[in-house]
Amino acid sequence: MEFFLVTLLNSLSYGLLLFMLSSGLTLIFSMMGVLNFAHASFYMLGAYFAYQMGLHTGFWAALFLSPLAVGAVGAATERFGLRTVHKFGHVAELLFTFGLAYVIEEIVHLIWGRAPVDYRVPASLDFTLFTLFTTQYPAYRGFMMLVSVGMLIGLWLLLTRTRIGMIVQASLTHPDMVEALGHNVPRVFMFVFAGGAALAGLAGVLGGNMFITEPGMAAAVGTIVFVVVVFGGMGSLTGAFIASLLIGGLQTFSVALDYSIADVFNVIGVGVGPESAWYGLASISVAQTAPVLPYLLMVLMLIVRPRGLMGTRET
Amino acid sequence: MQQSIALGEPVAGVLGRRRLLFWFAVAALFALLPAAFRQSFALSMLSQMGIAIIFALSYNMLLGQTGLLSFGHAVYFGLGAFFTAHAINWVGAGRIWFPITFMPLIGGLAGLFFGLLFGFVTTRRAGTPFAMISLGIAEMVAASALMFTAFFGGEGGIATNRTAGGALLGVDYGPQIQVYYLIAGWCLVCTIAMFALTQTPLGRMANAVRDNPERAMFVGYNPTRVRWLMLSLSAGFAGVAGGLSAINYEIVTAETLGVMASGSVVLMAFIGGIGHFWGPVVGAILVTFLQSALSTYTQAWLLYFGLFFLVIIMFSPGGIANLITMHKPAWQTGLFRRLIPSYVLAAATGAVMMTGFVALIEMIYHYEAKEASTRAFGILGLRLDPETLGSWLLTLALLAAGVALFWWASRFVRRAWDTVTPELQARGAV
Amino acid sequence: MSNAALTLKDVHKSFGRTAIISGVSLEIGRGERHAIIGPNGAGKSTLFNLISGRFPVSSGRIELKGEDITNLEPHVINRKGLSRSFQITNIFPRLSVYENVRCAVLWAAGSRYSFWQRIGALGAVRQRADEIVEQIGMTKRRHKLASVLTYAEQRALEIGITIAGGAEVILLDEPTAGMSRSETDDAVELIRKVTQDKTLVMVEHDMSVVFNLADRISVLVYGEVIASGPPEEIRSNKAVQEAYLGTEQH
Numbered sequence: 001m002e003f004f005l006v007t008l009l010n011s012l013s014y015g016l017l018l019f020m021l022s023s024g025l026t027l028i029f030s031m032m033g034v035l036n037f038a039h040a041s042f043y044m045l046g047a048y049f050a051y052q053m054g055l056h057t058g059f060w061a062a063l064f065l066s067p068l069a070v071g072a073v074g075a076a077t078e079r080f081g082l083r084t085v086h087k088f089g090h091v092a093e094l095l096f097t098f099g100l101a102y103v104i105e106e107i108v109h110l111i112w113g114r115a116p117v118d119y120r121v122p123a124s125l126d127f128t129l130f131t132l133f134t135t136q137y138p139a140y141r142g143f144m145m146l147v148s149v150g151m152l153i154g155l156w157l158l159l160t161r162t163r164i165g166m167i168v169q170a171s172l173t174h175p176d177m178v179e180a181l182g183h184n185v186p187r188v189f190m191f192v193f194a195g196g197a198a199l200a201g202l203a204g205v206l207g208g209n210m211f212i213t214e215p216g217m218a219a220a221v222g223t224i225v226f227v228v229v230v231f232g233g234m235g236s237l238t239g240a241f242i243a244s245l246l247i248g249g250l251q252t253f254s255v256a257l258d259y260s261i262a263d264v265f266n267v268i269g270v271g272v273g274p275e276s277a278w279y280g281l282a283s284i285s286v287a288q289t290a291p292v293l294p295y296l297l298m299v300l301m302l303i304v305r306p307r308g309l310m311g312t313r314e315t
Numbered sequence: 316m317q318q319s320i321a322l323g324e325p326v327a328g329v330l331g332r333r334r335l336l337f338w339f340a341v342a343a344l345f346a347l348l349p350a351a352f353r354q355s356f357a358l359s360m361l362s363q364m365g366i367a368i369i370f371a372l373s374y375n376m377l378l379g380q381t382g383l384l385s386f387g388h389a390v391y392f393g394l395g396a397f398f399t400a401h402a403i404n405w406v407g408a409g410r411i412w413f414p415i416t417f418m419p420l421i422g423g424l425a426g427l428f429f430g431l432l433f434g435f436v437t438t439r440r441a442g443t444p445f446a447m448i449s450l451g452i453a454e455m456v457a458a459s460a461l462m463f464t465a466f467f468g469g470e471g472g473i474a475t476n477r478t479a480g481g482a483l484l485g486v487d488y489g490p491q492i493q494v495y496y497l498i499a500g501w502c503l504v505c506t507i508a509m510f511a512l513t514q515t516p517l518g519r520m521a522n523a524v525r526d527n528p529e530r531a532m533f534v535g536y537n538p539t540r541v542r543w544l545m546l547s548l549s550a551g552f553a554g555v556a557g558g559l560s561a562i563n564y565e566i567v568t569a570e571t572l573g574v575m576a577s578g579s580v581v582l583m584a585f586i587g588g589i590g591h592f593w594g595p596v597v598g599a600i601l602v603t604f605l606q607s608a609l610s611t612y613t614q615a616w617l618l619y620f621g622l623f624f625l626v627i628i629m630f631s632p633g634g635i636a637n638l639i640t641m642h643k644p645a646w647q648t649g650l651f652r653r654l655i656p657s658y659v660l661a662a663a664t665g666a667v668m669m670t671g672f673v674a675l676i677e678m679i680y681h682y683e684a685k686e687a688s689t690r691a692f693g694i695l696g697l698r699l700d701p702e703t704l705g706s707w708l709l710t711l712a713l714l715a716a717g718v719a720l721f722w723w724a725s726r727f728v729r730r731a732w733d734t735v736t737p738e739l740q741a742r743g744a745v
Numbered sequence: 746m747s748n749a750a751l752t753l754k755d756v757h758k759s760f761g762r763t764a765i766i767s768g769v770s771l772e773i774g775r776g777e778r779h780a781i782i783g784p785n786g787a788g789k790s791t792l793f794n795l796i797s798g799r800f801p802v803s804s805g806r807i808e809l810k811g812e813d814i815t816n817l818e819p820h821v822i823n824r825k826g827l828s829r830s831f832q833i834t835n836i837f838p839r840l841s842v843y844e845n846v847r848c849a850v851l852w853a854a855g856s857r858y859s860f861w862q863r864i865g866a867l868g869a870v871r872q873r874a875d876e877i878v879e880q881i882g883m884t885k886r887r888h889k890l891a892s893v894l895t896y897a898e899q900r901a902l903e904i905g906i907t908i909a910g911g912a913e914v915i916l917l918d919e920p921t922a923g924m925s926r927s928e929t930d931d932a933v934e935l936i937r938k939v940t941q942d943k944t945l946v947m948v949e950h951d952m953s954v955v956f957n958l959a960d961r962i963s964v965l966v967y968g969e970v971i972a973s974g975p976p977e978e979i980r981s982n983k984a985v986q987e988a989y990l991g992t993e994q995h
Binding site: 090100106226 | 462
């Protein structure tokens with residue numbers, strides 16, 4: 001019971017983090033038709049910027065400044081990079097973001113080295129929020145969830161209640177018409193791209209010290225975010241939300257489960273030991289298969305229902 | 316980006332007289348290369364290039380010809396390598412007999428099988444969804460590799476001995492030169508096969524599906540079936556390359572089919588140019604060379620690579636092949652020499668800019684270096700020390716000057732083209 | 746019944762709650778030249794999309810030579826002998842004129858997904874492609890890239906691709922759209938020539954083309970056929986005049 005609740009809470013905070021990332025990705029994709037390979041790189045930059053700034057200004061200032069900095073990087077990427085490549089088509093745009101992800105990772109290597117950096121949970125948040133049975137639930141995780149939910153509510157309000165949000169929504173489906181009405185659609189694009197990047201950066205600020213901050217973090221979380229987006233359906237925020245929680249839960253639970261098929265057999269009385277025929281395969285624990293599960297889920301979804309849970313667009 | 320061989324009818328077929336001469340010339344070149352490059356590292360680099368050429372060409376069957384951007388092509392390369400490694404080990408254990416020379420066929424069959432299997436699922440979509448799925452499959456297989464340790468050998472991978480089975484007609488593939496000729500032979504055969512494929516109904520319809528899948532449907536072709544077949548065949552060739560890689564390196568690890576390997580073949584094909592059949596060949600050679608050469612000089616070579624790739628995408632998405640062929644009309648009409656002065660100027664100023672840029676990157680890298688002895692370094696005769704302010708100022712000045720000069724020189728290049736293009740149009744060359 | 750080349754039985758199509766086609770029934774005989782006219786937005790292109798399999802029907806039945814083709818995939822329908830052109834030119838821009846036509850010939854010539862035959866060596870394919878290129882009058886420009894052709898040439902190529910496979914039922918969607926008077930006349934002659942022994946169904950706005958070519962005309966208004974018959978009958982039909990012909994049409 002305890003295990004279940006704790007893992008559930010953990011998967012909730014992780015799932016919300018995934019949603020912060022996948023929502024930015026979905027927005028960018030819906031609006032510009034570009035699947036931003038470098039999205040997880042912005043996540044990484046958020047963590048690294050927060051670490052670096054935190055050394056001088058402390059965590060709280062970094063919490064605000066780092067996403068802004070990442071947003072600026074995103075804006076520059078759109079303005080000077082994507083816009084140049086846009087005329088060559090979607091494949092070129094995708095490859096551009098792919099190359100960008102490479103380059104950002106290498107620049108991080110360049111400046112901060114290859115080893116993880118000591119980006120820590122701030123002292124002010126480093127206490128136990130509550131104790132569930134015997135497990136101490138860290139306040140920081142609660143803080144993460146709070147910020148995630150707050151940010152997403154803010155995003156929803158921005159999109160549905162403000163004028164700029166309305167323009168963004170319109171540009172999502174009818175960019176030409178919006179431009180004909182006199183709005184500066186390229187600037188809207190830049191704004192959305194920067195916004196998505198900033199969101200990813202914020203996720204990085206929050207997640208970087210909870211999980212590890214190292215150059216490989218982009219690659220690690222990047223493909224999971226893609227799985228979420230494909231599973232939930234490209235272009236659907238609701239789908240991304242459901243998929244984030246689902247996949248976040250799947251990953252968190254599967255990593256913690258150390259049971260294998262062999263164990264199940266042993267429990268029901270069928271003896272399975274090292275001499276048994278399929279022991280090699282049967283003794284693989286769920287935890288060991290954990291890395292594969294999200295991708296397996298994605299492939300299954302693509303076979304059964306190619307447009308994802310709630311997908312609207314495909315290309 | 317045009318597929319040059321799609322223009323007009325091929326004058327001779329794959330094995331028509333003129334083409335046959337061409338293939339003989341290539342074969343002769345392959346045969347004589349080791350004589351020109353005697354050092355052992357050169358031979359191993361040539362072997363690497365041969366494998367890369369097959370791999371990159373197989374990749375372009377997907378991207379350049381069928382319009383499928385895949386981020387997981389190394390899966391077929393790697394699976395081909397693993398199956399070949401195991402087959403060789405079986406020969407070594409005396410369980411089967413099969414000449415090493417034909418081992419890459421095993422890799423090819425493995426690649427073909429998995430291409431059919433995975434392709435059935437993945438080719439139902441094209442464009443961005445296909446790219447995502449290919450990435451997902453690549454991650455899935457790579458993650459599985461660490462799970463099924465019996466087949467994939469876990470962290471250490473599977474080692475193999477290419478001399479297994481003893482010598483056949485005096486050849487046991489112990490010495491690198493023999494491996495080189497094996498690779499060169501397979502490279503030639505695969506290249507001819509892949510080129511021949513472009514001249515078949517399937518190859519042509521792949522181009523059609525790339526350009527307008529809907530129209531292809533309305534002339535009776537199922538785009539999914541076309542893509543599936545092209546992917547399977549492409550995976551087969553990738554498997555052959557993988558098999559050769561198992562023979563060459565005598566070890567196959569999970570990295571062989573990993574996302575990095577998939578990424579590098581994308582780089583190769585794209586830098587070389589996906590719009591021409593021979594583009595990926597150029598890309599494979601260049602990238603392999605840079606990987607070997609650069610990595611001995613600098614830690615930042617992957618960064619340079621990525622930046623080079625970005626530059627190509629932004630300014631010449633047709634790759635190097637396109638940069639070459641776009642000068643063809645000027646060359647044929649003799650107007651090329653009008654471009655030479657501005658090009659020389661751009662090259663010179665560009666060199667200054669590159670030097671400044673590289674110096675800056677290296678300065679930053681060396682600044683982070685742990686041991687004081689490796690801090691200072693030399694670049695083109697200049698001695699730079701990240702500890703001293705003077706070096707930093709010099710580097711930044713060099714970079715700034717280089718950028719400014721190159722910017723100025725690029726205007727001359729543009730002006731030169733502005734005079735050449737109207738003349739080319741007037742002469743009907745473009 | 747079996748004499749009909751194409752039959753539509755109470756076909757409906759709605760996008761969401763918007764009904765575009767509201768119960769269309771048509772019977773087009775073999776060898777007939779049938780024109781479908783109607784005001785903009787009447788659903789003519791949608792009807793073509795339903796017949797050719799580009800969209801699924803909401804309800805109803807479509808038969809080709811007596812065989813049910815409702816909701817089949819476009820390539821399957823095409824293989825059964827129905828081919829269509831598009832209102833917005835839909836060709837292979839990066840292939841030459843000759844290669845465009847050749848692609849359209851391949852399936853009917855039996856090549857299927859062959860990757861073991863050299864395409865240049867397939868005599869029947871080459872011959873047929875040459876024939877079609879000649880018919881559309883593009884033999885001199887056969888090696889030009891399709892994207893650099895003039896508009897009228899592209900439309901001619903579009904027609905060429907449509908008939909190249911030898912389909913018996915040809916659907917042409919506004920073949921003369923955007924053409925000048927003389928280009929239109931050329932196009933009409935081309936259409937007449939290439940659809941000699943075939944069944945032609947044509948969407949057109951140009952009345953002179955319609956009355957020139959069509960054996961029978963159907964008038965589609967708001968997704969319903971309000972009249973169907975030979976040209977003189979349509980011309981004198983009051984309801985049609987009100988809904989459509991009214992003032993001078995070009």
